[in-house]
Amino acid sequence: MSASELQPVIGLEIHAQLATESKIFCGCANSYGQPPNSVTCPVCLGLPGALPVLNEAAVRLAAQVIVAFGGMVAERSAFARKNYFYPDLPKGYQITQYDRPLGTGGEVAYVDEDGDWRCCRLQRVHLEEDAGKLLHDATHKTKVDYNRCGAPLAEIVTEPELASPQAAASVVRSIRQALRYLDVCEGDMEKGQLRCDANISIRRPDGTLSANRTEVKNLNSFKAIERALQREMERQRGLVAAGETVEQATLYYDERSGEVGTMRTKEQAPDYRYFPEPDIPELVVDERWLWEVTQDLPLLPRDRERQMSRLFGIRDYDCRVLCAERVLANYAERVMERARDSQAAANWLSNVLLAEVEIGRGELDPIGIPPDYIAHLVDAVTAGEVSNAGARQVLAEMLSASRSGRRVESPERVIDRLRLAVIDSEEELLRVVETVIEAHPEQVALYRRGKAALFTFFVGQVMAATKGRADVQLTRRLLEQRLNEEEK
Ligand code: ADP
Ligand code: MG
Ligand code: ZN
16 A cells, blocks of 8 residues: 555534624633733633623624534524643633534535545534633743733534645635635734644545544634644554554644644543533524524635626636625625726736735725725826836826825826826827837937847837827838828
């Protein structure tokens, strides 16, 4: 049995911080970047006697996630205590959902290595509270910040059915995109808003599974997910091919060295001693409430791409690019509705606008330029009224106005003010052509003696004299006429 015949089997557990105003069981603000330990109270610090109260907003956002992925929201679910001792958890236990989760089933559409959509089924989606954060400083002391304690998390658990590290990363990318579409989580992995644990084992060619799986904890970027799983897959393949057993273990990934190491083995695994949370009643989801909070869910990227393709007939590739973020898809559709040529508008949005604006990264969100302005600008390029370079200048001008809070002028006005309109008046261009010919008698003589390659030199001179505004076709025609005339 060679290692390459051994397929990985991967299942993911993804923790997403829900963007609620307050924490999941208390009134503390759910906000990032506050001074350490400034957003805490007896409940989230787990002081004796403090009682948790479930935040309806957290249930609402989790329910939206479940329904958007096509899962079932349980009418009745329950919270449990997961007991473990660690300094980031002052209570000594985490409130989570165990055997009665809020959501079961559903699936996530993701893009496979060939660029096609595939589905990965979900096992469950449950609610839980986040723990605090340990800060290890240079003096080898560790400090703890409890602000994150009690932040609401949705844990999304996939079935073990992903067959490559790339597919695993793609699923996480899709989940992140979907959560952003739904406005339930910004998905900033650097800030820890989205975190992933990956479980992996090996399937032999006869279909049987290796005895044990390992779990790589806390993968905080797409690159980390891919690299860590690649490493671990190779290690397990090696062992299984040699007839050895993979030991069940929890692993960590060291971003800097790219190595995967053992955090603890099965013997060291904690016994969480789950038991029902006595301070929180059974969670009963009202049918009417569920219908109200999930009736207006947006289409997720795969369906949004299909809709865009159907409505505007643009290339699949452009649909993919323009549907990466919901705000971008909304904007792009409004531009394409107004532009004369949808595909030209799509090209311009993906190649020019997206090179300047990182939509969805908070910089310009929404863009601040009315969509019809972009549509008019694209129309002007398509109609040859302004060159591509000129249009980029117009865009830069509009962006700078929008970024500095000035009023954004229409592209027509910017084209006028910056004198960017293409010169297509024969009379006006002829004057330029003549000036150029007079200024270069030697080149003219050489050209007329047969050095045809000099033609582009003259075109360049006309372009330089008009700062790129000369209509190229007309310039070529006029130059040809004048240069090929008999010497007077
Ligand atoms: P636990 O309760 O120990 O966390 P679960 O059955 O809930 O175990 O599974 C947790 C995660 O492990 C899920 O993402 C699931 O897809 C994954 N998983 C389960 N079995 C395997 C396996 N044989 N190989 C890889 N991943 C697996
Ligand atoms: Mg687990
Ligand atoms: Zn609190």
